[in-house]
Amino acid sequence: MPAGISVAQAFDYIVVGAGTAGSILAARLAEDTGTTVCVVEAGPADRHPLIHVPAGFTRLLSEPSVTWQFRTEPSEGTAGRQIATVQGRVLGGSGAINGMIYVRGQPADYDHWAQLGNRGWGYEDLLPYFRRVERRIGGGSDGGTDEAVRGRSGPIPVTDMDWIHPVSEAFIDAAVKAGMPRNPDYNSGDQEGVGYFQRTIDRGLRSTTAKAYLKPAMRRGAIRLVTRATATAVTFEGTRATGVRVLRDGVQAEETIKAKREVILCAGTVNTARLLQISGIGPAGLLRDIGADVVADRPGVGANLIDHYSARLVMRARPHVVTLNELARGPRLAGQILRWAAKRPSILALTPSQIYLFRKSSPELDLPDLQCVFTPGSYKEGQHYVLDSYPGVTGGAWQHRPLSRGHVHARSLDVRVDPVIQPNYLAHPIDRQVMVAGMNFVRSLLHSPGLAAYLEAETIPGDKVHTDDEMLDFCRRNGSTGYHLVGTARMGSPDDAMAVVDDRLKVHGVGALRVADASVMPGIPSANTHTATMVVAEKASDMIRER
Ligand SMILES: Cc1cc2nc3c(=O)[nH]c(=O)nc-3n(C[C@H](O)[C@H](O)[C@H](O)COP(=O)(O)OP(=O)(O)OC[C@H]3O[C@@H](n4cnc5c(N)ncnc54)[C@H](O)[C@@H]3O)c2cc1C
Missing domain, CATH: 3.30.560.10 (Glucose Oxidase, domain 3)
Structure with missing residues (x-):
């Protein structure tokens, strides 16, 4: 772990969040020789033993050292109760504390995303990414596996x-x-x-994607991972994102890390929406209420929360x-x-x-x-x-x-x-x-x-x-x-006032800023959301690398 973050050095890409999506994205971006990537993660390294033993799941939910202990607001639908909607705050993100259930969803889920105008997001478009993610073990010829649909060699x-x-x-x-x-x-x-x-x-x-993608990529070099460092805002010159400000645990002063090409938010459905808002991208009224300078008035940021x-x-x-x-x-x-x-x-x-x-x-x-x-x-x-x-x-x-x-x-x-x-x-x-x-x-x-x-x-x-x-x-x-929060930075065309990113995951109204995590999903898949999030990240990496 570096003693400090060199503010002098600029990276090609800054990825905010080393969770499910961020770990994949950083690893894929660093496959291009000469590309530098800085990953900023609010939580610690994944050393807690209960992360790795599946039964540890139940204990991790109340473990503040590796989680965001969020709670929902009361509502009629919950008879006035608040509900603990914990999210991962550790290398691997929610994927390091989740239930490990693997469900892709229905082809119609993704065809619906495409029908909303998001080119390249239909099921047939995404099938190569579903296959690329997975290393299906077992389920051989008599176990019902269709080899044309399932992947056998992914991470x-x-x-x-x-x-x-x-x-x-x-x-x-x-x-x-x-x-x-x-x-x-x-x-x-x-x-x-x-x-x-x-x-x-x-x-x-x-x-986890941290174990399967990020760590092997870090052994190859080119990725600078900074844990226990919370991004407090995206920095802008005009409307172009230039980097992120971060606050490291136990340090009073914020530091700025610069991005030469892009900042990519992979902070999860709650934190990505909140980070956009405190960085000045969101509904203008809300931004004024919290005292943020308005960079882009995007009413959809934080809306469309689904679980x-x-x-x-x-x-x-x-x-x-x-x-x-x-x-x-x-x-x-x-x-x-x-x-x-x-x-x-x-x-x-x-x-x-x-x-x-x-x-x-x-x-x-x-x-x-x-x-x-x-x-x-x-x-x-x-x-x-x-x-x-x-x-x-x-x-x-x-x-x-x-x-x-x-x-x-x-x-x-x-x-x-x-x-x-x-x-x-x-x-x-x-x-x-x-x-x-x-x-x-x-x-x-x-x-x-x-x-x-x-x-x-x-x-x-x-x-x-x-x-x-x-x-x-x-x-x-x-x-x-269900812990399946999605949708607060939803994908949609520029003429859709409530869309936050376009179908290349670029944030509308600003430059050099993308979102690639569960928040971009326009609808919730008919599934637990880990697999769909991994697919979003894999596809995002190809789009950013122009492949
Ligand atoms: C308890 C639980 C159980 C679940 N069970 C399942 C399951 O069995 N199967 C399934 O398919 N899905 C499950 N899910 C859902 C699935 O895990 C998530 O949909 C998926 O992990 C979301 O990935 P993400 O990349 O969007 O966010 P995350 O994986 O949460 O990653 C976001 C990362 O960004 C970091 N971060 C946030 N803000 C900042 C900031 N400002 N600065 C720096 N870093 C920041 C966070 O600490 C975190 O590491 C579960 C989720 C939870 C929480």
């Missing part, structure tokens, strides 16, 4: 679930009996069905059933640790949910609009990821493509003051309807005859909830973030 390992519980199999059987197809590969372009999630876990360890809102049901399992709740304690846990150390299937290398179900909430629909999940473990009511003291299982649901839209607004020019984050969950009536349909379906599966040998009673929501209105009320009081 990010994608593996199949290797830890199978009998109650998980019973849940899948129940879904099949209810008419769901068992899908051999939901990442093939045809998502509908039920089965086990694919994961970004390899030989028991989490993969998946999820809720869960819990069933108490019969006393003889050994669920994750029991395996994660005492001598059984010791056994699991030994298995993990020996690289055998273990609960230490699990994703938070193991089973997916992609489903249409109504038969008239063309495509699934719901993601439902199942895991043979359960958490205490009102507490995030604290296991129950009795055997239990959890089912959950969220709507793939919510229509509710929220916003991120800086409260202050000081990056240490958290911004307003208002996702407006369940504000749209269709979102409420689809949420309830998803919960009702999962509930029906949990109570199906095939599961009766394993499960004895519903504990959450339990017998207080019968009607759709009661289920909606339950979701409002108990639902939570």
Whole structure:
């Protein structure tokens, strides 16, 4: 780690944020001989051991040394509650603390982006990038992998679930009996069905873009990574971005790093919007309120915030059933640790949910609009990821493509003051309807005859909830973030007043500034958002390198 940042040296590119997207982008840009890249990351290096052990996920969420401990604003959709919407603040970003579930989404998601006028962002355009990211391991000829669609040699390992519980199999059987197809590969372009999630876990360890892209690129040189350094503003000459001001941990004075070609923001959906606003790019009224000099009046900066809102049901399992709740304690846990150390299937290398179900909430629909999940473990009511003291299982649901839209607004020019984050969950009536349909379906599966040998009673929501209105009320009081925030710097054409970047990810109204992270997505994919973010970064790198 350098003792100071040389303000004298200018880099070709400055990448703000060494998260999911920033780590890919910096690595790709540095592939061109002679190109210099400086990466500024607010968080520390990824030395925390729980980053690398998949089961560490639950603990990391409350670990302020590697996270932004953001909270949403109260809203009607959350019955006035605030929700902790933690984001990664460490090398690897949210990808270093996420659930490691690997979902591409539906071709129609990306075709919709293209239909909005974003040239080159349709599914067929993006397929080479989906393939370039991944190293699909397993799923050979009889495992349903279409070699023309999947990638076998990319940096990010994608593996199949290797830890199978009998109650998980019973849940899948129940879904099949209810008419769901068992899908051999939901990442093939045809998502509908039920089965086990694919994961970004390899030989028991989490993969991140920092480990898979950035670190190997740094060993080749040409990248200067500065951790524990928060970008406080983009600097401009007129409307051309010239660099970033940064504040390093424990240092009072800001320093300026200069970019000869471009500044690229990869700070994530919340921080990118806030950084644009405090740098003077955003709705003029908001900029004036926080005291920012207006560089470009772009009303869309911070608008269009989208997230998946999820809720869960819990069933108490019969006393003889050994669920994750029991395996994660005492001598059984010791056994699991030994298995993990020996690289055998273990609960230490699990994703938070193991089973997916992609489903249409109504038969008239063309495509699934719901993601439902199942895991043979359960958490205490009102507490995030604290296991129950009795055997239990959890089912959950969220709507793939919510229509509710929220916003991120800086409260202050000081990056240490958290911004307003208002996702407006369940504000749209269709979102409420689809949420309830998803919960009702999962509930029906949990109570199906095939599961009766394993499960004895519903504990959450339990017998207080019968009607759709009661289920909606339950979701409002108990639902939570999917941690899939996107959209606050959305892509769109110059004549779209609410667009923030164009389809080459250049920020409208200014020069030498791009955004390349989850914030540019105009709509939320029908997926957990890590894969789509990696694809945005891969495509951005080709556009910047004019390839
Ligand atoms: C808890 C959690 C669980 C999730 N689970 C899954 C999952 O299982 N599967 C899935 O597909 N998706 C999942 N996601 C979503 C997925 O991880 C994100 O969509 C994706 O990582 C976003 O990537 P990004 O590059 O936009 O932002 P990030 O990866 O968050 O990177 C942004 C980086 O920029 C840094 N930064 C921010 N502001 C500044 C600043 N001013 N100066 C310097 N650096 C800055 C941050 O510290 C961070 O490292 C999850 C997310 C979370 C938070």
